[in-house]
Amino acid sequence: MVSLKRIAVIGSTGSIGRQTLEIIRSFPDRFRVVALAAGKNTILLEEQVNEFKPRYIHFQGNRHDMQGSSFISLQEMMELSDIDTVLMAPAGISGLKPTLWAARAGKRIALANKESLVMAGGIINSEIARSGGKLLPVDSEHSAIWQCLKGEKQAVSGIILTASGGPFAKYSREQLEKVTPEQALKHPSWLMGPKVTVDSATLLNKGLEIIEAHHLFGVNYNDIKVLVHPSSLVHSMVEFKDGTIKAQLSYPDMRFPIQYALTYPQRWSNPNLPRLDWSSIGCLPFAEPDTSLFPCLELARNAGMQGGTYPAVLCGAGEAAVALFLNKHIPFTRIASIIEQVLNEHHPVYQPDIDTIEEEADRAYKRVMLIGTE
Numbered sequence: 001m002v003s004l005k006r007i008a009v010i011g012s013t014g015s016i017g018r019q020t021l022e023i024i025r026s027f028p029d030r031f032r033v034v035a036l037a038a039g040k041n042t043i044l045l046e047e048q049v050n051e052f053k054p055r056y057i058h059f060q061g062n063r064h065d066m067q068g069s070s071f072i073s074l075q076e077m078m079e080l081s082d083i084d085t086v087l088m089a090p091a092g093i094s095g096l097k098p099t100l101w102a103a104r105a106g107k108r109i110a111l112a113n114k115e116s117l118v119m120a121g122g123i124i125n126s127e128i129a130r131s132g133g134k135l136l137p138v139d140s141e142h143s144a145i146w147q148c149l150k151g152e153k154q155a156v157s158g159i160i161l162t163a164s165g166g167p168f169a170k171y172s173r174e175q176l177e178k179v180t181p182e183q184a185l186k187h188p189s190w191l192m193g194p195k196v197t198v199d200s201a202t203l204l205n206k207g208l209e210i211i212e213a214h215h216l217f218g219v220n221y222n223d224i225k226v227l228v229h230p231s232s233l234v235h236s237m238v239e240f241k242d243g244t245i246k247a248q249l250s251y252p253d254m255r256f257p258i259q260y261a262l263t264y265p266q267r268w269s270n271p272n273l274p275r276l277d278w279s280s281i282g283c284l285p286f287a288e289p290d291t292s293l294f295p296c297l298e299l300a301r302n303a304g305m306q307g308g309t310y311p312a313v314l315c316g317a318g319e320a321a322v323a324l325f326l327n328k329h330i331p332f333t334r335i336a337s338i339i340e341q342v343l344n345e346h347h348p349v350y351q352p353d354i355d356t357i358e359e360e361a362d363r364a365y366k367r368v369m370l371i372g373t374e
Contacts, residue, residue, distance in 0.1 A: 008035035011089035015193040106131035110261035112138035119312040121215030136261040143257035144235035144248035160237040162229040166201035179332035207300020308350040309360040316364030317342040324372040
């Protein structure tokens with residue numbers, strides 16, 4: 001008899017959360033949704049509660065029970081003994097504390113919130129090691145690396161993260177200056193939330209993934225390479241000391257890495273997931289990213305290498321800059337310049353505690369918002 005997997009979905013009304021529930025819906029006899037947490041979209045949350053009937057819920061706003069599901073705090077939710085796996089998918093820096101609480105509680109964390117590991121990777125890894133928990137990457141790139149490393153006992157010589165390049169990979173500087181939010185939100189390959197979609201267009205998302213890969217796999221920053229791969233079929237590669245390279249491929253659909261994280265170490269057959277048609281693929285092109293047009297990539301790498309509170313400032317500033325752009329307060333090309341300005345102004349704290357990390361991210365967010373009104 002297959003044991004029932006007891007799941008909490010944090011960020012259930014967002015893009016990753018909804019796709020997670022699609023996977024769970026495909027295996028009703030193998031998953032039990034114990035808890036759901038959302039932001040302000042209580043209408044969708046109520047629909048999810050009605051379908052999956054969790055024991056516990058959390059959302060922003062006035063706390064109340066919902067259709068027999070009890071409202072509890074996020075910290076209480078992360079500490080529940082009847083949850084073994086937490087799908088962590090809240091947007092942006094709001095995922096920091098829930099990820100930390102889940103790590104302290106020894107949970108299996110299917111991690112889709114990259115900012116938590118970017119800002120506090122050392123702290124979270126220490127808590128995971130102490131509690132006996134486990135980090136299971138959900139980002140398609142890190143899931144690919146994780147899968148390529150399975151069964152390998154030798155240290156890697158390098159990691160190659162692939163990037164779709166977003167919708168503006170072939171744009172000139174003049175074209176980028178005229179990009180609208182509507183254009184930026186039309187990603188050519190992936191279905192993602194608005195913040196991640198814009199980050200993909202600026203390559204900030206890939207920069208955050210460099211830092212995340214460093215914390216997940218212990219690879220030096222200089223050994224993590226990024227290549228633009230518009231087809232989005234090769235999700236990342238690992239190069240080994242003998243020159244061998246392993247790649248993981250699948251259709252560009254986030255349900256693949258979500259399902260692998262939830263079912264690990266097994267692979268379950270799911271007829272609802274698309275299969276690649278190899279006869280129609282043709283070539284698999286790769287190219288170097290143009291960091292002169294997309295400077296966020298190296299801004300992020302440098303912030304990671306500097307360490308301390310720099311990655312927290314990167315995340316806070318990036319979140320605010322994207323919000324300003326989506327609300328049409330700044331042009332697309334100013335996202336990177338504002339992030340760079342705030343990073344240059346920062347006075348770092350090295351070996352910060354979690355409260356300091358959160359405070360510096362919040363300070364950077366507010367600083368960007370102030371710059372956007374100048």
